[in-house]
Amino acid sequence: MSSQQPLEPEFYQAYNEIVASLKDSTLFEQYPKYEKVLPVVSIPERIFQFRVTWENDKGEQEVASGYRVQFNSAKGPYKGGLRFHPTVNLSILKFLGFEQIFKNSLTGLDMGGAKGGLCVDLKGRSDNEIRRICVAFMTELQKVIGPNTDIPAGDIGVGGREIGYMFGAYRKQRNAWEGVLTGKSTNWGGSLARPEATGYGLVYYLEAMLKYVRGNSSLTGMRVAISGSGNVAQYAALKVIELGGMVVSLSDSNGSIVVPEGSNRGINAQQVETIAAGKLKFKTLQQIITSESSIFSKDHITYLEGERPWTHVSRVDVALPSATQNEVSGLEAKSLIASGVRFVAEGSNMGCTPEAIKIFETARLNATSPENAVWYATGKASNAGGVAVSGLEMAQNSQRSHWTFEQVDAKLKAIMHNCFNDCIEAAKKFNNENIENTLPSLIKGANLAGFIKVADAMIDQGDVF
Template identity: 70%
Template sequence: MATEPEFQQAYQEIVTALQDSTLFEKHPKYQKVLPVVSIPERIIQFRVTWENDKGEQEVASGYRVQYNSAKGPYKGGLRFHPSVNLSILKFLGFEQIFKNALTGLDMGGAKGGLCVDLKGRSDNEIRRICYAFMKELSRHIGQDTDVPAGDIGVGGREVGFLFGAFKSYRNSWEGVLTGKGLNWGGSLIRPEATGYGCVYFTQAMIDYATKGKESFAGKRVAISGSGNVAQFAALKVIELGGVVVSLSDSQGCIISENGITAEQVAAIAEAKIKFQSLEQIVGDYSAFAENKVKYLAGARPWVNAGPVDIALPCATQNEVSGDEAKGLVAAGVKFVAEGSNMGCTPDAIHVFETARSTAKSSSEAVWYAVGKASNCGGVACSGLEMAQNSQRVRWTRETVDKELKKIMINCFNECVGAAQEYSSEENKNALPSIVKGANIAGFVKVADAMFDQGDVF
């Protein structure tokens, strides 16, 4: 664990939440679960080789961490990025176990990926990479065994190539991947689901904190990232009347005093498929000619966006530091919900949780939602896609969206309920901690299944 800092951080978050509650005091048997659930059921590491467009052979390490199947088939994304390593995949897979449990659907936890940079590669080369990766992965997955999805670097194009490769190698057309194209087994709302779900969860927090008196309307919302999650979170915020004041990528951020428009989000979506940076997009696309934005190189939005009511980190892990969290609190933030996995550092979480626990009223508090709860909309919709595949039907957009919203609201209520039920004596008068509630609720669901199945005894 000492050489796996991301995994250790994710593990420690669970341990801290459980130990700072009355769960082990009320039910001592649950202490047995931690050492078992923290070790993956299986880790598959394999060599991936392909021919690049120059006719040269390249090689990279591929992985699938099949972490826990107590709640259902292994379920979790595939990440194609040069940062991919076992620590990151174990952290993501570990988070996925409890995130999937919080959806209320039958899914276990897993994660996988390839240590590769797709930038600058042609569609043909990316197809060859996907086929080379799936040549080995296809031995270990199936609709009742392990159902991967996309993640960073794996969008609709890559999912299509991976599905085609699986079908070719296994001679089987099945719902073995989610995030598929609508024309071949995909679900409406799936591309939007993580971003939409994060906004729905945040709305549930707003409803709870304000007793239904407030909404996104008129709220200034800082969003990080500019990929799938950030794009659809921004579009849903705009639809609900909020003002999106920022987006970002790995090279910098854009700030808009008057609000980023839906047309600008569409331009970013079009350009990001071509791996263009925000700096290039702002200069090249006409959508930014009339409604000007400020580009800040090498900056993140949190201390640059001005007054902020809501912050939605939607980029990657550890993207909000302790100092940035203090800056957000000083800027007036009241609601923080992670669209990314483990988006806030432990220092940042401490800042937000202190601002909640010391508040005299819910209107003065900062409400922080950890990613395993607030970004579970993506995998929830993946579960709905699996259900549609099993039935050989396609639900309407309205049906999927209604189910997604219901799952996110139920998830929020379960987090609040667990936080209140297992609150320690010194915290019983404080407002409920969503981060502790999410960790406890997800853990108990998985632990009960593991006891029932004899994984823990």
């Protein structure tokens, strides 16, 4: 496969990252059979593109392109989210589906990789119109999914409301109540801890990183910069606050809120919950902090219009990019390192640009000791908590049972810690770096561990021969 394809830049960025990790290791040297897997796993098993039409509130017909990329099913039924956003295109969905293959395998659960979505902007639309959009989308999607074939979930633009509308449409069109979507309401088949899962899981992965380096997983007193203000960022922030860390930033596509240098107060839980409520109404951060001025004290929060937080946070220990792809540039990576960052873990998919990753990895290799290293974790491992609990929701649906929040949360933490351990083990086993004074590469470890699990399944089943 060509390493360059200008029509699909996001997909080839994800592809090239995997290739770089595999080739910059001893995997193919130790096990030549795996080299044959790469060109096969890099092409989706099938792609569906379909027309979605609906009537808007003005009585006018609208039309948009819908997609489902069923990338790989060697490890289990296709699993991956649905994204409703005006930026949705085939390149982005192929990149997300490709990443999903290896992310899902890292959970240790039986799930393949897929992604789908609709090129639409839901902002400003009524609930009734959104319901019509969801029904129209599911009318086509239901032809290619099922509880043992493909189980979609939510993603950007698709939350509990949209999952509910789509599940209702599927149930009526197929005359079947099946666990065909995850992220459902707990009143009708959903799992407790699913909304929290990606953000909580991100922090559990961070805890494992901290324990490996420092001998304990405490976040007490640590300054944590977070981007985004959606589901992942909200719950990551709440978990950081619960564990004693100080959240120093959040953001959206219009700007950022940052805790100024010298302030000893971070963004608090009430403020995060206020932001969450505002985001459900499609409000911007600026609108939320303006309308709720009594909650957002100006003495310890600054709003920066049109800016991402990374170059504006002073002294920071941890960075958790949790907004969207390529949200940390090379320049911003350098700024974070200058601000003292030691741990970077992605809550978003492919949150850091290749330039940023190279800078973080160079800082890791050049460290004089593990305590001074910058340690970067790729999203396919660190944000796997969401799909992990989706897998647990599938298990509960199959059993027709419900687990407590504490049961699900404990399983989530165990999955994230096991994922970290798998990444460390693979990084060490296939390492070709001198890491006497620093730490193993978590990006290589994640790519290697995820790839090997999928490759073994594909070889066993005759997909590669």
